[in-house]
Amino acid sequence: MSKMSKAIAVLGVVAGLGVAALPLSSYAADNYSQSAQAQVKVEVGGAISITTDATDGVVDLGEMKINGVSTTKDLNVTVSSNSEIGYDLTIKSATTDTSLKTADGAEIPADANIAAGTSAWAYRLYEADGTTPAAWTAITAAPVNILSHTADAGNTGAMTGNTKVNFGASASGTQAEGIYTGTVVFTATVK
Numbered sequence: 001m002s003k004m005s006k007a008i009a010v011l012g013v014v015a016g017l018g019v020a021a022l023p024l025s026s027y028a029a030d031n032y033s034q035s036a037q038a039q040v041k042v043e044v045g046g047a048i049s050i051t052t053d054a055t056d057g058v059v060d061l062g063e064m065k066i067n068g069v070s071t072t073k074d075l076n077v078t079v080s081s082n083s084e085i086g087y088d089l090t091i092k093s094a095t096t097d098t099s100l101k102t103a104d105g106a107e108i109p110a111d112a113n114i115a116a117g118t119s120a121w122a123y124r125l126y127e128a129d130g131t132t133p134a135a136w137t138a139i140t141a142a143p144v145n146i147l148s149h150t151a152d153a154g155n156t157g158a159m160t161g162n163t164k165v166n167f168g169a170s171a172s173g174t175q176a177e178g179i180y181t182g183t184v185v186f187t188a189t190v191k
Contacts, residue, residue: 046190048081050089059167070114070170077186079149080160085191086150089163090143091123094183098139100169102178110182112136114168121169123184133166139184150191 098110111120124133
């Protein structure tokens, strides 16, 4: 047999085996499979947000006359949370100096004695039923809890609460003229 005949014979055998193997491999691929599983997991953490209805972030008490009646203004603080337990809401001065001040350094002290003829500024909270605010409270540098909201039993959804805070100021006859400002910080914390 010549080399050429041997090569054709070998190719014929290989081709024959390939054709014979083709149906077997196709059959095995159709009936053979494997599976893998993956568990999808996500955690939703406690979320909380806080907003106020202060215009441009300012609670403007307006113009006050010396020895006159105190001026007041309400601020609504709204807290939304998905906590099933609840949240706490605190208030404090932004700095350790709790006075309202002018650019020149004149001060109206944080004092609960809001009355005509007295230089003072403070806040008070409305009663739970939304009626007349309670007594005045002087702002402090340390946080003061003004609301401890506990979720209702079985609550599994978001909760939103609105707290109405009333700010007030008064001035004595010797209070210097000017625009007095100070900053308060409300903080809502998931329990």
